[in-house]
Amino acid sequence: MSRQYEAVYVFDSALEDSAITEKLERFHALIGATGDVTVDAWGRRQLAYKIGTKETGYYAVARFEAEAAGLPEYERAIRLDDGVIRHLITLHEHELGAPPMTPEEQAAAAKRREEDEDEEE
Numbered sequence: 001m002s003r004q005y006e007a008v009y010v011f012d013s014a015l016e017d018s019a020i021t022e023k024l025e026r027f028h029a030l031i032g033a034t035g036d037v038t039v040d041a042w043g044r045r046q047l048a049y050k051i052g053t054k055e056t057g058y059y060a061v062a063r064f065e066a067e068a069a070g071l072p073e074y075e076r077a078i079r080l081d082d083g084v085i086r087h088l089i090t091l092h093e094h095e096l097g098a099p100p101m102t103p104e105e106q107a108a109a110a111k112r113r114e115e116d117e118d119e120e121e
Contacts (some may be wrong), residue, residue, distance in 0.1 A: 002065045006092040009078075010057040010085045013044045020058055020077075023083060031074040032062040045087075057085050063092055 002048070011020050020041075028037045043057035053055075066074075078087050101109065 002067055004063065004092040005067050005071075005089055007062045007064070007087060007089045009060045009062070009087050011060065011094065012054065012083050012085055013056040013058050015058065019083070020060065023081060024060060027074060027077060028062065028064065029079055031064065033066050033067040035065040037062055037064040038040050045085045046121070051085050054085055 009024070011023070015023075024039055040061045042061065044056055044058050045057055048058050075087075075089065078084050
């Protein structure tokens with residue numbers, strides 16, 4: 001049974017963008033994704049804390065659908081790659097944030113905001 005997964009990668013910031021793209025393609029070929037693999041590159045950012053001697057990293061987030069049987073080889077390849085500083089793979093069950101509001105809920109929220117603004121004056 002295929003499931004939705006989300007993987008966050010932190011690559012060494014010294015790597016070139018083409019090398020990172022190549023690594024991502026290689027990793028995603030290992031999992032045998034059944035659908036499209038969506039990659040959102042966040043770019044180079046300051047790490048929250050120093051990891052070894054690294055203070056910056058290149059962040060990328062990927063979403064894909066795959067069989068659980070392909071994950072061990074995929075994770076092994078990531079762990080063995082020196083260019084990956086950290087990674088995290090989780091089940092992607094739903095979008096973050098609140099569910100969409102109905103028109104009635106939107107109208108009620110707008111009315112509450114107006115009342116709050118009137119009270120402040």
